[in-house]
Amino acid sequence: MGYDPGFFWVLAPFILLCMVLYTRAPTTNYIFDEQEALLANPYVNATGGLRYIDAIFRDFWGLPPDRSVGSYRPVPNFLWRALWAISKQPFFHHFYNVLFHAVNGALLSLVTFRITRRRGTAYLAGAIFVSAAILTEAVSGIVGIADVFGGMGALLAVLALALPGWLMPAGVFVALVFGLFSKESAVVCVPLVPFAALVFSPHLHPERPARILRTLAALVASVFAFVLYVELRKRWFPSPTPAELLEPLPEGASALSRAARSFLLWFHQAPLPKDPLNNPLAEVDFPHRIAGALRVYWRGLVQVVFPRTLSGDYSFPQEPAPDRLVFAESVLGAVALIGPPLAGIGMWIVGVVRERAARKEIVRLGLAGKPAPGRPRLAILAAFLFALAPALVAVEVFVLRPRGISLTLRGFSWAILAVPVFAISLGLFADCTRGVVPPDAPEAPRPLGRAGLALVAVGLVWLVVSYFPHSNIPVVLPTVRAERFWYFPVIGTSLLLAVAFAAAHERLSKRPRFRFVVPAVFLAFFLFQCVKAYAHAMDYRSDLTFWEATKDAVPMSAKAHLNFSVMKGARGDMETRLAESRKALELAPEWAMAHVYTGDTLCRMHRPDEAWPHYEIGFGRGPNEIGLLALGLQCLYDEKKLKEHEDALRTLAEEHPGTWLAYLAIDTLDNGEKHGGVDPKHRPRSYNEGPKENAE
Numbered sequence: 001m002g003y004d005p006g007f008f009w010v011l012a013p014f015i016l017l018c019m020v021l022y023t024r025a026p027t028t029n030y031i032f033d034e035q036e037a038l039l040a041n042p043y044v045n046a047t048g049g050l051r052y053i054d055a056i057f058r059d060f061w062g063l064p065p066d067r068s069v070g071s072y073r074p075v076p077n078f079l080w081r082a083l084w085a086i087s088k089q090p091f092f093h094h095f096y097n098v099l100f101h102a103v104n105g106a107l108l109s110l111v112t113f114r115i116t117r118r119r120g121t122a123y124l125a126g127a128i129f130v131s132a133a134i135l136t137e138a139v140s141g142i143v144g145i146a147d148v149f150g151g152m153g154a155l156l157a158v159l160a161l162a163l164p165g166w167l168m169p170a171g172v173f174v175a176l177v178f179g180l181f182s183k184e185s186a187v188v189c190v191p192l193v194p195f196a197a198l199v200f201s202p203h204l205h206p207e208r209p210a211r212i213l214r215t216l217a218a219l220v221a222s223v224f225a226f227v228l229y230v231e232l233r234k235r236w237f238p239s240p241t242p243a244e245l246l247e248p249l250p251e252g253a254s255a256l257s258r259a260a261r262s263f264l265l266w267f268h269q270a271p272l273p274k275d276p277l278n279n280p281l282a283e284v285d286f287p288h289r290i291a292g293a294l295r296v297y298w299r300g301l302v303q304v305v306f307p308r309t310l311s312g313d314y315s316f317p318q319e320p321a322p323d324r325l326v327f328a329e330s331v332l333g334a335v336a337l338i339g340p341p342l343a344g345i346g347m348w349i350v351g352v353v354r355e356r357a358a359r360k361e362i363v364r365l366g367l368a369g370k371p372a373p374g375r376p377r378l379a380i381l382a383a384f385l386f387a388l389a390p391a392l393v394a395v396e397v398f399v400l401r402p403r404g405i406s407l408t409l410r411g412f413s414w415a416i417l418a419v420p421v422f423a424i425s426l427g428l429f430a431d432c433t434r435g436v437v438p439p440d441a442p443e444a445p446r447p448l449g450r451a452g453l454a455l456v457a458v459g460l461v462w463l464v465v466s467y468f469p470h471s472n473i474p475v476v477l478p479t480v481r482a483e484r485f486w487y488f489p490v491i492g493t494s495l496l497l498a499v500a501f502a503a504a505h506e507r508l509s510k511r512p513r514f515r516f517v518v519p520a521v522f523l524a525f526f527l528f529q530c531v532k533a534y535a536h537a538m539d540y541r542s543d544l545t546f547w548e549a550t551k552d553a554v555p556m557s558a559k560a561h562l563n564f565s566v567m568k569g570a571r572g573d574m575e576t577r578l579a580e581s582r583k584a585l586e587l588a589p590e591w592a593m594a595h596v597y598t599g600d601t602l603c604r605m606h607r608p609d610e611a612w613p614h615y616e617i618g619f620g621r622g623p624n625e626i627g628l629l630a631l632g633l634q635c636l637y638d639e640k641k642l643k644e645h646e647d648a649l650r651t652l653a654e655e656h657p658g659t660w661l662a663y664l665a666i667d668t669l670d671n672g673e674k675h676g677g678v679d680p681k682h683r684p685r686s687y688n689e690g691p692k693e694n695a696e
Helices: 007-022 034-039 052-057 074-084 090-116 119-131 133-140 142-160 168-182 184-204 211-236 255-267 286-305 328-364 376-403 414-432 448-470 483-508 517-541 543-553 558-570 574-587 592-604 608-621 626-638 643-655 660-675
Strands: none
Touching: 007 090, 007 119, 007 133, 007 517, 034 074, 034 090, 034 142, 052 074, 052 211, 074 090, 074 142, 074 168, 090 119, 090 133, 090 142, 090 184, 090 448, 090 483, 119 448, 119 483, 119 517, 133 142, 133 286, 133 483, 133 517, 142 168, 142 184, 142 483, 168 184, 168 211, 168 414, 184 211, 184 328, 184 448, 211 414, 286 328, 286 483, 328 448, 376 414, 448 483, 483 517, 517 543, 543 558, 558 574, 558 592, 574 592, 592 608, 592 626, 608 626, 608 643, 608 660, 626 660, 643 660
16 A cells, blocks of 8 residues: 655655745845835834734734734744844745745645545645745745745644544644734634534544534634634734724614624724725725626636736736626636535535445445444543533633632633533544444545545635635725735645546546546646746845836736836936836826835936926825835935925925824924934835834
């Protein structure tokens, strides 16, 4: 039968593959939001006496709750802080993310092998996942570690389903807590892991499937992890309530609407920024938002299979809001969103029927061994714990509270222990049930018609459910589209593709003329993914290369052109900077930053008179963009043109009372000589510079 692929045997080739595909040049610098995540992160840099444990009180960017943009991910920050003292080189902090991606590929292979007992299919699933070019942003980019760790938590939770019943809830719980505190996207595991338990139980525990009990145990553990995560986040990171949740519901709102509002208030997600430039769907009505989201979903799904073009940005107007509700990509997106979960459930039902038929056939042929006996002693322990769980709650509610006695564990009622006790009891019940006849020999490869069908069922549901929170349908996200959003869904598509290739090869290999067809098709698919992944990873050689590749890949993105212009300007190529700034302005004429940066380019070329009209428009459209205001005012001061535009600046200040423009323009006019321009504490952080001294 050969050997069972152990974790490290699987990991070794995947590490090599990841290193070849995703490793950036050793001379790379911090690119895009890596600047804010590491160089400007007050927590990572221990600014203001922040302790190591203080990651739980800061967001992903090291900011306090009142300044957060909604990303609460302390686990990556813990790692960055621990390794920051070793090296501050971007290559170092990027490289271990590459290794963690290989770990996830190995975990997916182990999951696949546990279900199918087929080494080839297991390696296939891991290789497809590791080489998926659409994941390059998450793997080669340093901040993608949040996605990688979140995916790791999900895979560990699924792998934990193979543990004995009494231990499985703890494994699922720990894995999901790790995933949730790495990235909030791991919330998708709350329904997905129990569904995986429902489908996989007969394959992971063929003698005692007890699928309902194991599913309930996984569900209790998953929900417990989610509730604990939310409660701890609210205590450690009390962010403001989003304004839309403070608005009263209309009279006559349905019970469902009220329940949804109550849940969102309890969940208490920090307010997410809404910038129409990064997400044009933020300013359209709900039907058009759905249509645009379905188009984006379909395009991403195509990229998973055929990543012809990859990009680190899809800002306006590259992905504009649609002007129609029904068009080809919205229809295809709707079909691809609704169809897979229904098909997955259908395949699970077919798999259950086939499994039962296989067990009956084994018995009919007289090949069945003696089923495993029940475990009465274990059943007694399970029953005791099952009764103990509600008893703990009853003691709290009916005995301690009426007497004013409060017993707590880190601020939580001690009765919370009833939840893990209950989950363990369910797992014990699963382990003590009377055994059934296994449909397959213990070490024999399992038929893809059953085991493969189970992987396909989970993969189809996983694809849609794990993408849905990123779809801009349930909630408007800060960005309209990002390839890193596909890290979780590609776990599902990797299972689908692995089974598809394996099943096709199994069928065609019986016909000599066609036995090399599937290997050839897979090799072409795999090499294409590898080539595109490597090419996109090479875009991360430097910030200049990254933005040049981005504006070439998505020529309609104003943000890509503007950032490329900044990179060229930083290297002294002001003519190219001016041309690219004007291109960005042409694409997004209402964008304050494009106006200010175009003005700043002209100002730095010592053409302040040409710069002023752009500054004036940009200041008026972004009166609270303190970085833009300081940038423009400082250059005008340096060029000795500030006083020349004093009347216009004071008029702008009067037109925007209570804004940063009203304060900073007047302060710079009145105190510019004392400060040498803009007050230094309000000047923007320089490129490749750490957090400002007054950062909180």
